[in-house]
Amino acid sequence: MECNDYNITRDLERKNLNLNPLQRGGVLPREAREALHDFGDGYSVCDYCSGRLDEIAKPSISGFLEDLSKFLKVDDVRTTHGARESKFIVMHSICEPGDVIVVDGNAHYTTHLAAERAGLEIIEVPNSRYPEFRVDMDVYEETLKNSIDEYGEIKLAVLTHVDGDYGNLTDAKSFGNFCNKLNVPSLLNCAYSMGRLPIDANGWNIDFVVGSGHKSMAASGPIGVLGMKHEWAETLLKRSPRHTKKEIEMLGCTSRGAPIATLMASLPHVVSRVNNWNEEVELSRSFVAKLEEIEGITQLGIRPTNHDLVRFDTPILHEISKIHPRKGFFLYEELKSRNIVGIKRGQTEWFKCSTYGMSKDQRDYITDSFKEIVEKFAK
Amino acid sequence: MECNDYNITRDLERKNLNLNPLQRGGVLPREAREALHDFGDGYSVCDYCSGRLDEIAKPSISGFLEDLSKFLKVDDVRTTHGARESKFIVMHSICEPGDVIVVDGNAHYTTHLAAERAGLEIIEVPNSRYPEFRVDMDVYEETLKNSIDEYGEIKLAVLTHVDGDYGNLTDAKSFGNFCNKLNVPSLLNCAYSMGRLPIDANGWNIDFVVGSGHKSMAASGPIGVLGMKHEWAETLLKRSPRHTKKEIEMLGCTSRGAPIATLMASLPHVVSRVNNWNEEVELSRSFVAKLEEIEGITQLGIRPTNHDLVRFDTPILHEISKIHPRKGFFLYEELKSRNIVGIKRGQTEWFKCSTYGMSKDQRDYITDSFKEIVEKFAK
Numbered sequence: 001m002e003c004n005d006y007n008i009t010r011d012l013e014r015k016n017l018n019l020n021p022l023q024r025g026g027v028l029p030r031e032a033r034e035a036l037h038d039f040g041d042g043y044s045v046c047d048y049c050s051g052r053l054d055e056i057a058k059p060s061i062s063g064f065l066e067d068l069s070k071f072l073k074v075d076d077v078r079t080t081h082g083a084r085e086s087k088f089i090v091m092h093s094i095c096e097p098g099d100v101i102v103v104d105g106n107a108h109y110t111t112h113l114a115a116e117r118a119g120l121e122i123i124e125v126p127n128s129r130y131p132e133f134r135v136d137m138d139v140y141e142e143t144l145k146n147s148i149d150e151y152g153e154i155k156l157a158v159l160t161h162v163d164g165d166y167g168n169l170t171d172a173k174s175f176g177n178f179c180n181k182l183n184v185p186s187l188l189n190c191a192y193s194m195g196r197l198p199i200d201a202n203g204w205n206i207d208f209v210v211g212s213g214h215k216s217m218a219a220s221g222p223i224g225v226l227g228m229k230h231e232w233a234e235t236l237l238k239r240s241p242r243h244t245k246k247e248i249e250m251l252g253c254t255s256r257g258a259p260i261a262t263l264m265a266s267l268p269h270v271v272s273r274v275n276n277w278n279e280e281v282e283l284s285r286s287f288v289a290k291l292e293e294i295e296g297i298t299q300l301g302i303r304p305t306n307h308d309l310v311r312f313d314t315p316i317l318h319e320i321s322k323i324h325p326r327k328g329f330f331l332y333e334e335l336k337s338r339n340i341v342g343i344k345r346g347q348t349e350w351f352k353c354s355t356y357g358m359s360k361d362q363r364d365y366i367t368d369s370f371k372e373i374v375e376k377f378a379k
Numbered sequence: 380m381e382c383n384d385y386n387i388t389r390d391l392e393r394k395n396l397n398l399n400p401l402q403r404g405g406v407l408p409r410e411a412r413e414a415l416h417d418f419g420d421g422y423s424v425c426d427y428c429s430g431r432l433d434e435i436a437k438p439s440i441s442g443f444l445e446d447l448s449k450f451l452k453v454d455d456v457r458t459t460h461g462a463r464e465s466k467f468i469v470m471h472s473i474c475e476p477g478d479v480i481v482v483d484g485n486a487h488y489t490t491h492l493a494a495e496r497a498g499l500e501i502i503e504v505p506n507s508r509y510p511e512f513r514v515d516m517d518v519y520e521e522t523l524k525n526s527i528d529e530y531g532e533i534k535l536a537v538l539t540h541v542d543g544d545y546g547n548l549t550d551a552k553s554f555g556n557f558c559n560k561l562n563v564p565s566l567l568n569c570a571y572s573m574g575r576l577p578i579d580a581n582g583w584n585i586d587f588v589v590g591s592g593h594k595s596m597a598a599s600g601p602i603g604v605l606g607m608k609h610e611w612a613e614t615l616l617k618r619s620p621r622h623t624k625k626e627i628e629m630l631g632c633t634s635r636g637a638p639i640a641t642l643m644a645s646l647p648h649v650v651s652r653v654n655n656w657n658e659e660v661e662l663s664r665s666f667v668a669k670l671e672e673i674e675g676i677t678q679l680g681i682r683p684t685n686h687d688l689v690r691f692d693t694p695i696l697h698e699i700s701k702i703h704p705r706k707g708f709f710l711y712e713e714l715k716s717r718n719i720v721g722i723k724r725g726q727t728e729w730f731k732c733s734t735y736g737m738s739k740d741q742r743d744y745i746t747d748s749f750k751e752i753v754e755k756f757a758k
Contacts, residue, residue, distance in 0.1 A: 001449055003647045004442035008640055010417040012426050026421015033419065036637070038389040040415045042405015042593030042600045047391050047720075063383035070380055081460040081601070084630040092496075109622045113630050116619055117471075214421030214636055221421045221636030222460070240495055243488045251463040251492050257593055257600030258415070258637050261387055268382045341426075 019353035020342030021309040025216035029269045032262040039261035051245040053253040064264045074201035074227030083191040084110035086210035086226035091118040101156040104135045106163035123147045137174040157184045162192035166301030167309035176205035197277040218266035223259035284308045290367035308356035317348040320377045334373045398732035399721030400688040404595035408648040411641040418640035430624040432632035443643045453580035453606030462570040463489035465589035465605035468628045470497040480535040483514045485542035502526045516553040536563045541571035545680030546688035555584035576656040597645035602638035663687045669746035687735035696727040699756045713752045
């Protein structure tokens with residue numbers, strides 16, 4: 001048979017400034033590029049395996065997991081195929097179909113899908129709506145209490161640490177503590193935080209933390225992280241009665257090639273960038289301030305922002321699209337001609353973006369470009 | 380914090396002939412090495428996504444899946460995180476906890492784990508035991524009929540197309556046909572066949588075929604394939620009522636970085652090598668014949684072999700280990716000094732190996748090395 005041409009090339013990241021928040025935390029540093037090269041082949045990390053991925057000594061997956069648990073301040077940790085798979089593992093292990101869980105109103109769609117796949121009912125904690133869309137811990141606690149009253153037992157409470165729509169950072173410590181008080185296991189979805197900002201799972205009294213290597217930990221996708229309090233290890237990491245070395249929920253082994261090799265190689269880089277998180281937030285705030293100098297561009301979500309992912313209302317860009325010959329495509333095309341990408345083609349009413357890891361000059365170049373585009377076309 | 384040294388380097392495959400069957404089918408060809416470079420970053424295939432991984436047009440994942448379904452002669456196909464994850468998806472979608480399934484006696488441990496994770500009971504079809512360990516289709520059909528009589532309904536029958544212990548190739552067509560006649564959905568585990576030898580899912584009347592990109596399709600791990608008859612698509616690919624583009628069992632998207640990019644880039648190479656499968660089998664048989672010239676080395680499993688994965692009983696090597704100063708380590712060390720790896724350190728009573736994709740000269744070098752080692756030490 002003759003195969004189609006799949007057009008498998010990508011230079012977007014090399015040749016442009018990419019504002020897509022999905023892409024910013026998964027760019028590989030040099031060390032991970034080297035690991036990618038060495039561990040590109042299929043089962044590359046399995047040369048010296050004696051039956052347990054998490055116990056492989058060369059490369060030292062066991063040493064890595066030890067460091068990772070220290071980094072997250074969590075008792076036990078495993079790698080999975082992604083944050084969504086980590087969430088499903090928790091739900092599938094500790095809940096039964098028909099059980100009720102509580103989830104914050106800014107949850108990622110994969111939290112809903114993991115719950116649907118596990119056959120669970122979702123009670124949603126509303127956010128504060130426009131313009132902040134804040135998930136307030138008092139509202140969460142109240143919703144959780146009401147749900148316990150109504151359903152008798154709530155099997156899991158899920159909080160999105162930083163959501164993917166507004167970049168709102170939630171109060172994990174308060175969440176962990178009231179969940180613990182109410183005897184409801186807590187899961188913190190750290191897909192947009194783990195690898196960007198400090199995580200203190202035990203300090204926050206969280207039962208389960210999940211993260212994403214490709215989203216925020218400078219790893220090649222797909223790979224996720226699942227950390228847990230030790231009391232859950234017996235349930236989540238239960239071994240097969242037939243194959244006694246193998247953990248059932250992991251189906252024996254999970255990520256076993258370039259994703260784990262790059263995640264490992266990137267950890268020292270990630271540890272160091274997390275230490276600089278405050279500077280990153282300052283740069284993000286200053287980026288927002290400069291963009292807001294344009295009349296008709298306003299940041300949504302909590303202000304000032306506590307994250308690099310920010311969402312803007314952009315009525316001025318929408319106005320321009322109405323009179324521009326290229327209609328809604330003008331923004332994408334104007335940015336592209338300046339080697340700025342990552343905002344969807346045709347989108348002008350609002351956008352979300354991230355400048356994570358970019359230099360101050362690069363960020364200034366982006367805000368200047370927006371100013372230039374608006375000045376060029378606004379009436 | 381200070382990270383451990385994880386020793387993340389690998390030159391085993393570059394500098395040695397690797398006999399580990401796990402590794403032979405997952406070595407990347409040049410095209411896939413290029414894709415690995417371009418798509419190394421986290422969410423690299425998601426630049427132009429509008430909500431469905433399988434519909435992305437750049438790179439053309441949609442075009443690739445179309446080709447893949449033609450290649451496997453199957454109606455619908457998705458990529459997953461691995462063959463094991465594909466098996467779990469099928470079991471989780473079409474079975475309920477407590478249901479009974481039938482599995483062949485040479486099944487991979489991940490078939491058992493997937494069933495355990497889905498809460499299923501396993502009835503095992505015995506193999507023919509030493510020395511062939513053959514899974515006979517008459518025995519399978521009889522076991523399946525008896526199981527239907529005993530349990531009323533059998534929700535799934537699983538057959539390992541080529542097993543990982545003996546490299547025995549089973550009769551998929553006969554299996555598909557009697558399962559269909561008995562009204563039991565059939566799953567063929569092609570982890571050691573898809574990407575090595577031709578698959579004809581519809582011709583064999585198989586409901587589900589699963590494969591492994593990193594094991595047999597020249598892809599970076601982890602990535603799996605799940606093909607199905609169209610009548611199952613509605614169940615397995617059911618969409619979320621809340622997020623109507625997203626498939627629940629896939630948790631929205633599955634493999635989304637280097638693994639899928641390398642699998643795509645490798646497909647033309649894989650299609651072409653599958654066309655040469657008969658030559659590969661001839662080379663494997665001739666490798667076996669040469670190794671069997673050594674007294675005390677005998678191939679187990681079906682003879683002559685129909686696969687590159689072969690298992691040998693090696694009493695002569697075990698005898699040597701009893702008198703050699705390095706005991707059981709002598710074989711590993713002697714081979715290593717000749718740049719031959721992939722047989723476990725300390726193992727001498729038996730081994731399994733594969734020379735898949737090696738040149739005739741390389742294979743001859745390996746058999747000559749074994750002869751040399753035995754001559755050097757045997758009494």
